[in-house]
Amino acid sequence: MMRITLMVNGEPVTRSVEPRRHLIDFLRLDLGLTGSHAGCEHGVCGACTVRVDGEIVRGCLVLAASLDGAAVTTIEGLTDTGEGAALQAAFIARNAAQCGFCTPGMLMAAADIVQHHPTATRAEIREHLSGNYCRCTGYQAIVDAVESVLEAAR
Amino acid sequence: MKWPAFGYAKASSLADLWRLQAEHGADARILAGGQTLLATLAFRLSDPKLLIDITRIAALRGITLADGVLRLGALTRHADLARDPQVARHAPLLAEAAPLIAHPAIRNRGTIGGSLAYADPAAELPACILALDATLILASPAGERRVAARDFFTGLFETALRPDEIILAIEVPVATDATRSAIVEVARRSGDYAMAGLAACLRLAGDGRVETARLVYFGVGPGPVPAPRAAAALEGRAPDAATIAAAAAALAQDLDPPADLHGSPAMKLHLARVLTRRALTRLATPTEIAA
Numbered sequence: 001m002m003r004i005t006l007m008v009n010g011e012p013v014t015r016s017v018e019p020r021r022h023l024i025d026f027l028r029l030d031l032g033l034t035g036s037h038a039g040c041e042h043g044v045c046g047a048c049t050v051r052v053d054g055e056i057v058r059g060c061l062v063l064a065a066s067l068d069g070a071a072v073t074t075i076e077g078l079t080d081t082g083e084g085a086a087l088q089a090a091f092i093a094r095n096a097a098q099c100g101f102c103t104p105g106m107l108m109a110a111a112d113i114v115q116h117h118p119t120a121t122r123a124e125i126r127e128h129l130s131g132n133y134c135r136c137t138g139y140q141a142i143v144d145a146v147e148s149v150l151e152a153a154r
Numbered sequence: 155m156k157w158p159a160f161g162y163a164k165a166s167s168l169a170d171l172w173r174l175q176a177e178h179g180a181d182a183r184i185l186a187g188g189q190t191l192l193a194t195l196a197f198r199l200s201d202p203k204l205l206i207d208i209t210r211i212a213a214l215r216g217i218t219l220a221d222g223v224l225r226l227g228a229l230t231r232h233a234d235l236a237r238d239p240q241v242a243r244h245a246p247l248l249a250e251a252a253p254l255i256a257h258p259a260i261r262n263r264g265t266i267g268g269s270l271a272y273a274d275p276a277a278e279l280p281a282c283i284l285a286l287d288a289t290l291i292l293a294s295p296a297g298e299r300r301v302a303a304r305d306f307f308t309g310l311f312e313t314a315l316r317p318d319e320i321i322l323a324i325e326v327p328v329a330t331d332a333t334r335s336a337i338v339e340v341a342r343r344s345g346d347y348a349m350a351g352l353a354a355c356l357r358l359a360g361d362g363r364v365e366t367a368r369l370v371y372f373g374v375g376p377g378p379v380p381a382p383r384a385a386a387a388l389e390g391r392a393p394d395a396a397t398i399a400a401a402a403a404a405l406a407q408d409l410d411p412p413a414d415l416h417g418s419p420a421m422k423l424h425l426a427r428v429l430t431r432r433a434l435t436r437l438a439t440p441t442e443i444a445a
Contacts, residue, residue, distance in 0.1 A: 002162060019162035019205065022192075041155070042196040043189060043260065055233075055262040061192045062263070063185075065162045066207055112258065130344035131257020 009077030046132030228267025
């Protein structure tokens with residue numbers, strides 16, 4: 001077991017973890033933060049997208065043990081700070097959930113667009129969200145929702 | 155699947171890494187960005203007893219320019235390649251390649267050293283460094299050695315790396331006014347491994363003719379595949395439609411693509427030819443050159 005201390009959604013957390021524990025299981029099973037989803041668990045679906053030190057990552061491809069001193073933000077954190085509010089409202093307004101499993105990861109990736117690419121076109125939104133395609137199809141309503149948030153902010 | 159049980163250690167320096175490797179030998183695997191290794195561990199493709207995290211080793215970091223060479227530390231991430239101004243200016247092929255690699259969340263962790271050491275035959279960066287005629291700096295407890303990219307990739311997922319060696323850095327000759335580069339690929343889904351791809355570097359003479367050409371294909375063989383005959387069809391000629399067609403025709407002598415999930419050898423050769431026309435037509439277009 002390895003002892004790690006890190007910030008999760010702005011709060012300090014200290015836990016002992018097995019090296020084989022990935023960040024998503026750490027969040028879900030050790031901290032009870034079940035907003036981040038474990039989907040494919042090999043880096044393909046993006047349902048596990050969270051922020052580490054301000055950048056989105058695949059939570060299933062990060063060892064919790066490697067995160068001593070890091071700052072992690074999950075969908076719960078985006079909700080608590082209100083950063084995700086406009087996106088969440090737009091997803092609801094446009095029924096952009098699809099089956100819903102990808103939604104937390106989609107919102108984390110969408111927040112990354114809002115933060116770093118505020119002038120993104122529809123094609124660029126699609127490109128950025130391509131790492132979060134899961135099992136449904138279309139993603140039209142999701143692109144609509146992200147686009148509406150970007151437009152409202154301009 | 156969950157990862158198998160393994161130990162984890164952070165190496166703080168190269169000396170620390172050599173000590174850990176000496177202690178654990180073949181039971182240890184090096185962990186950089188982890189975007190390939192950790193995915194393959196989820197499939198239980200290997201069973202290391204220890205992962206040695208090298209991401210804190212300062213000697214593996216940094217992008218520096220000296221004597222006409224851009225030196226990229228092995229820990230340079232794909233996201234760094236995409237936005238570093240020195241890379242954009244001096245190795246534009248790598249800046250153009252970065253957005254083709256997987257997805258933003260993966261590019262924030264995956265490293266150039268990891269990609270080259272893994273040597274996936276459909277990966278972009280091995281083909282790029284071959285097209286750029288780059289040199290790899292390898293390090294081991296015995297010291298450093300330099301290996302040309304063309305000697306580094308030795309087979310399917312195989313490289314010239316010895317068991318106790320790691321990639322320290324990659325040295326890329328800087329782009330000049332005479333050089334042109336492009337990377338193009340066909341993938342089923344944005345960010346997927348390419349069904350076929352091409353990294354191309356040309357050096358043009360003052361009169362617009364092609365002086366030297368390096369065309370390197372990926373996703374069509376056991377590793378990055380250079381196409382010397384197609385390149386020879388370009389050299390000494392103006393890159394007009396007829397020359398480009400001749401290069402595409404010559405590809406049949408350079409490539410022998412295996413069938414894979416994506417299609418037959420004939421389809422792969424067809425894709426390679428389409429990509430050849432796309433890349434070379436773009437490089438031969440004056441507006442692109444000016445840009």
